[in-house]
Amino acid sequence: MQKFNSLKSIPAYLPIVNIDTDMIIPAQFLKTIKRTGLGKNLFYAMRYDYNGTEIKNFILNQKPYNNSQILIVGKNFGCGSSREHAPWALLDFGITCVISSSYADIFYNNCFKNGILPIILEEDKIKELSEYSKRKEEISVDLKKEKIIFGNSEIKFEIDPFKKKCLLEGLDDIALSLEKEKKIFSFEKNLKNTKPWIFND
Amino acid sequence: MPQTLYDKIWNEHLVHQQEDGTSLLFVDRHLIHEVTSPQAFESLRTSGRNVRQPNLTLAVADHNVPTTDRSKGISDEESKIQVDTLEKNCKEFGIQLFDMNDKRQGIVHIIGPEQGFTQPGTIIVCGDSHTATHGAFGALAIGIGTSEVEHVLATQTLIQKKSGNFRINVNGTLPIGVTSKDVILQIIGKIGTAGGTGYVIEYAGSLISSLSVEQRMTICNMTIEGGARAGLIQPDKKIFEYLKNKPMSPKNENWEKAEEYWNKLSSDVDAKFDKEITLEGKDIKPMVTWGTSPQDVVTIDGKVPNPEKEFDIDKKNSIQRSLNYMGLKPDISVKDIKIDKVFIGSCTNGRIEDLREAAKILKDKKIANHVSAMVVPGSGLVKEQAEQEGLDKIFINSGFEWREPGCSMCLAMNADKLKPEERCASTSNRNFEGRQGRGGRTHLLSPAMAAAAAISGSLDDVRKYQN
Numbered sequence: 231m232q233k234f235n236s237l238k239s240i241p242a243y244l245p246i247v248n249i250d251t252d253m254i255i256p257a258q259f260l261k262t263i264k265r266t267g268l269g270k271n272l273f274y275a276m277r278y279d280y281n282g283t284e285i286k287n288f289i290l291n292q293k294p295y296n297n298s299q300i301l302i303v304g305k306n307f308g309c310g311s312s313r314e315h316a317p318w319a320l321l322d323f324g325i326t327c328v329i330s331s332s333y334a335d336i337f338y339n340n341c342f343k344n345g346i347l348p349i350i351l352e353e354d355k356i357k358e359l360s361e362y363s364k365r366k367e368e369i370s371v372d373l374k375k376e377k378i379i380f381g382n383s384e385i386k387f388e389i390d391p392f393k394k395k396c397l398l399e400g401l402d403d404i405a406l407s408l409e410k411e412k413k414i415f416s417f418e419k420n421l422k423n424t425k426p427w428i429f430n431d
Numbered sequence: 432m433p434q435t436l437y438d439k440i441w442n443e444h445l446v447h448q449q450e451d452g453t454s455l456l457f458v459d460r461h462l463i464h465e466v467t468s469p470q471a472f473e474s475l476r477t478s479g480r481n482v483r484q485p486n487l488t489l490a491v492a493d494h495n496v497p498t499t500d501r502s503k504g505i506s507d508e509e510s511k512i513q514v515d516t517l518e519k520n521c522k523e524f525g526i527q528l529f530d531m532n533d534k535r536q537g538i539v540h541i542i543g544p545e546q547g548f549t550q551p552g553t554i555i556v557c558g559d560s561h562t563a564t565h566g567a568f569g570a571l572a573i574g575i576g577t578s579e580v581e582h583v584l585a586t587q588t589l590i591q592k593k594s595g596n597f598r599i600n601v602n603g604t605l606p607i608g609v610t611s612k613d614v615i616l617q618i619i620g621k622i623g624t625a626g627g628t629g630y631v632i633e634y635a636g637s638l639i640s641s642l643s644v645e646q647r648m649t650i651c652n653m654t655i656e657g658g659a660r661a662g663l664i665q666p667d668k669k670i671f672e673y674l675k676n677k678p679m680s681p682k683n684e685n686w687e688k689a690e691e692y693w694n695k696l697s698s699d700v701d702a703k704f705d706k707e708i709t710l711e712g713k714d715i716k717p718m719v720t721w722g723t724s725p726q727d728v729v730t731i732d733g734k735v736p737n738p739e740k741e742f743d744i745d746k747k748n749s750i751q752r753s754l755n756y757m758g759l760k761p762d763i764s765v766k767d768i769k770i771d772k773v774f775i776g777s778c779t780n781g782r783i784e785d786l787r788e789a790a791k792i793l794k795d796k797k798i799a800n801h802v803s804a805m806v807v808p809g810s811g812l813v814k815e816q817a818e819q820e821g822l823d824k825i826f827i828n829s830g831f832e833w834r835e836p837g838c839s840m841c842l843a844m845n846a847d848k849l850k851p852e853e854r855c856a857s858t859s860n861r862n863f864e865g866r867q868g869r870g871g872r873t874h875l876l877s878p879a880m881a882a883a884a885a886i887s888g889s890l891d892d893v894r895k896y897q898n
Binding site for chain 2: 245246247248250252253256257258260261262263264265275280304305306309310311312313314317332334335336339340343344390391392395402403404407408410411413414417418421425426427428429430
């Protein structure tokens with residue numbers, strides 16, 4: 231997994247609440263067996279008209295937002311389907327940091343598996359940051375220090391220490407879990423005795 | 432300390448408590464399908480890892496299969512590659528698969544219970560948000576992403592952080608014409624799509640206990656639409672009877688042992704819940720959605736909301752956006768909303784009881800001329816059962832199409848989808864923008880209400896067709 235440390239970018243602001251993963255990447259693009267190549271179809275229905283032409287007033291179709299690495303969105307972002315294609319599409323487009331006041335659980339977890347940092351801030355802070363998007367000014371995100379730096383100010387954000395570590399070091403959590411292999415093995419052994427029906431033995 | 436059912440299942444599955452507050456939990460049952468698993472298998476291969484417990488894993492193709500004649504295979508090239516990839520992966524890693532032509536094939540959340548693969552007190556995962564369905568059996572059923580699918584394949588465990596406990600009590604009995612779909616739509620309307628975020632919901636109360644196993648599945652299924660990590664119900668005799676003699680259920684002395692264990696699965700009387708709400712059955716009416724979020728619900732005798740009457744700016748904008756997308760004017764009666772299509776099926780409402788409920792309304796009636804309608808049974812076994820009962824004839828005679836099993840128009844991955852601006856009365860679970868096809872307009876409702884809408888040609892009150 232690619233590491234996340236810090237970044238500086240003009241944020242794109244999409245002030246819509248409850249953006250679901252069908253909106254982020256519609257079902258017709260889930261037929262792939264790869265993780266890459268989904269960026270061109272990110273927010274497909276908002277981004278292209280029925281002829282496949284870019285819709286000019288959609289923010290990610292405009293300069294400089296078509297190069298934004300930070301996306302600021304309304305609350306409950308990523309609700310609905312568990313499809314990891316949603317963070318894959320964001321990543322493939324170039325977005326590695328999302329800022330919202332809340333996320334749906336599955337999407338939130340999926341971000342961390344893909345080197346994307348989802349930041350949670352209060353609504354008034356989000357409004358403040360969105361001004362930077364409108365003025366096309368850069369903001370900086372520093373994961374190590376858990377802060378966003380903009381103009382002469384900064385905002386602290388909080389993040390789970392394990393998730394932070396995985397992002398900073400680009401850790402493979404399967405390798406970490408496999409370090410507990412002995413524990414898994416003894417759990418299974420015990421389970422065969424106490425609940426033999428689980429293994430259908 | 433008194434514990435909830437969720438606490439108990441959690442503790443029973445704890446392999447390792449990590450210092451950072453997360454836990455490694457053992458996974459008893461892993462369901463996989465063609466859409467969210469190929470990348471997981473690919474990564475397993477590139478990192479030289481194996482599937483730890485292929486025997487605890489069951490695979491089926493459901494999202495991307497055609498619901499029309501399957502004798503010629505899949506014509507869509509990409510869909511075919513995905514379904515073939517699942518078959519190849521299952522063969523390589525020794526996982527049991529119900530392929531497209533297997534009678535047991537169907538929607539992953541319907542076949543799990545049907546086969547007895549789903550069992551009380553287990554942790555069940557699947558790369559699909561509607562995994563919540565299996566909570567109806569008193570299992571902790573969690574929807575996961577593809578990276579987590581890979582993690583479970585490789586380790587048979589899942590890294591989780593404990594959620595809060597949220598109990599929703601529903602008391603009383605179901606009024607005539609009201610189904611468990613109406614109950615869950617009302618709950619989502621009440622708590623909102625993020626109301627359950629950070630929680631596991633336990634459904635309790637006399638009305639919940641009075642529901643059949645299949646009705647409970649509908650409730651748990653849409654738990655994810657309320658944002659919760661999982662939803663579950665204390666298992667009881669109805670659940671044990673349902674599971675008895677299912678192909679993958681415990682047999683002989685294992686059955687005795689399992690049942691003894693299952694009988695103990697309940698929240699302690701004095702268990703503490705972080706959040707709790709109570710609904711009364713008598714207050715629940717047939718529901719429909721008017722907007723583009725499952726929380727946008729209204730009773731069938733209600734009206735479409737008016738954004739001008741909303742003071743919260745986010746809500747106002749959100750209502751306006753939904754009305755524009757749905758092509759609806761504020762303050763109109765929902766019964767005046769004319770529909771073009773009807774879809775009966777999905778993991779929410781594609782089981783035999785759902786088909787019986789709809790068929791009861793449709794018997795000896797014709798659907799409106801301008802409506803095209805289809806039934807997609809949830810599995811090959813549901814289809815077979817329905818045909819034995821003659822339900823297929825009732826549907827066909829009334830003007831419905833009778834299809835092969837799969838996810839179909841619930842998410843419009845295969846050929847079954849709405850055209851722009853087409854309006855559909857659907858028994859599925861999501862009315863998101865574009866969910867049933869780009870520009871398509873979805874109204875969620877129960878199977879009986881879908882049947883009533885098909886006959887009337889517009890959203891209608893099913894109680895009109897009942898005695």
